[in-house]
Amino acid sequence: MANKTDLKPSHRLKIRIWRGVTLQLFLVAVLPLIVLVLIVTYGSLKLHHEGMRSLVASRNLRAVQYAAAGIEKEIDHRTELLGLLSKRLGPAGPLNNAFTNIQEEMAAFEGGVVAIAPDGTIAASTGSGAILEWLAADQAAVLQQQYLKFAPNAAVFLPVLSLDSQFFVPVLVNTTSGVTLVGLFSPQKLLADGLNAITDSNAVTVLVVDNRYDLLFRKGSLDLGENLKTHPGLQEALMGAGGIKYFPTDAGEHVITTNPIQPVGWALMIEESWEDIASPLLRATQNAPLIAFPIMALSLLAIWFGLRRIVQPMQALEEKAGDLASGNFETIRQPVGGILEIRHLQETLIYMAAELKEAQNSLHSYIGAITDSVESERRNLARELHDETLQSLIALGQYTQYALHWNTDPKVEKTLDQVVNMADQSMKNLRRLVQGLRPIYIEDLGLATALAMQSTQNMHPDEVTIHFIQEGVERRLKPDIEMAMYRMAQEALNNVIRHSRAKNAWISLHFRPDSVILEIRDDGLGFDPPADPIHYARMGHYGLLSLYERSELIGARLTIRSTPDEGTHIIIRLTGDAAKFEDEAVSDVG
Incomplete structure (x- = not known):
């Protein structure tokens, strides 16, 4: 991926515009807020419509259910009266006596009540003439025979009658004594008593129809404008299933709620235009979208304030924090301004930078002391191995040679040969170890010669071929710097041998007038190096961490470039x- 610094100015300008905080704030804050306000406003109108629609429908459904339950209770009361009368009728005795005792209760039957004897004649009746007019001549006997099959004391509701421009509902009950009781009650009075209390508004229409779609009750001025047989909800209610229906008309949408009335098989319906209730509030909410303009103005003002007092100072502080992370402890002290919280944050970062710098200096001093101590221990160990152990191995080899010279036993000769070979191999390994602990070439001949010997004395000649390249006129550096650079090259080669599976490695040493550059590269597997040295230890790159710490101690700049399958370049x-030069550096200090 191309670095930002490699992009053309026009491309960088486009990136800055599209990634600029002003445009981002507008796209992320203002524009979504305006869209959200509009969506909420118009959505609220829609939700308000749906809410009012559902509210009116739910209210009317409960009203129609309660009203139907009240009407059913009144109808059940009338059937109970006939049932009570049927129980009072004995197998013998005058029937008028039973009617006389419950005259007040029988007032619920506006059309009257009659008792039809087993022979089909009217044996007793109340004073109303409507039922007598209906059962004139032999009609009583025909009616009794027609419904004689029904069980005793069970109420049977006959179709609604129209007598003298009035509707009556016949109720028939067969008794155990063979007498048939028939009563007529007015549905208009019953329904008026139960439904007039539902509403006082003429905009609400309440009606009741029977199973022949005859209109038994109606209240309200709403024009139905169609045949009741096709009116929504009535057919379902007559079949025993009420509910809610929505019916569009030219004047607006109507809410229709229905419920069956049992056991007569009627349908109760309440219909009204819900928009007549919701329209005042809806008209008030039509101006709600205008709220988007002050919200947009306030949002722009908030963006301007946030940009000048929060965003820009935070961006400057972010850049300075990035410099702090890269080791620059001075830029964080330059004020960035902004609100009080940002200034407090910068003060905290300045304090943290001072503490971090002090801790870093202490850590460098500590690591330097440890490195010097390790090098000192290596020199002491190398001296002891060279002066004592190596000399002892040399003496052992010489004594074994003397013994081999004077020996005459073939078996002993073979053993002595093995001892001589083992002593020679041990001396070679020990010399290599001593050279690794204390590279004598670097002390006497300098860094370039030591690195060249490192390439020729490779401990793993069958695995990696090491090439040494020198450019420029060699000059001696301070001993601690030469030793540090030698150890870094040694550590890098060890990583190549252990991890890279490379066939070749190159050590390049460049002497330039103002710099010395050491490069180690290979043709191995490569890897993805961490972007920041602070992640070396967490990812297990302890060798790279050692290189970084040594380069920090001598003031060198370490660069690691690596790509999978393309090798590593340090x-x-x-x-x-x-x-x-060592002498030049000393003279400058003096």
């Missing part, structure tokens, strides 16, 4: 006083 760049 660059150690030494500049300033550290890259000068």
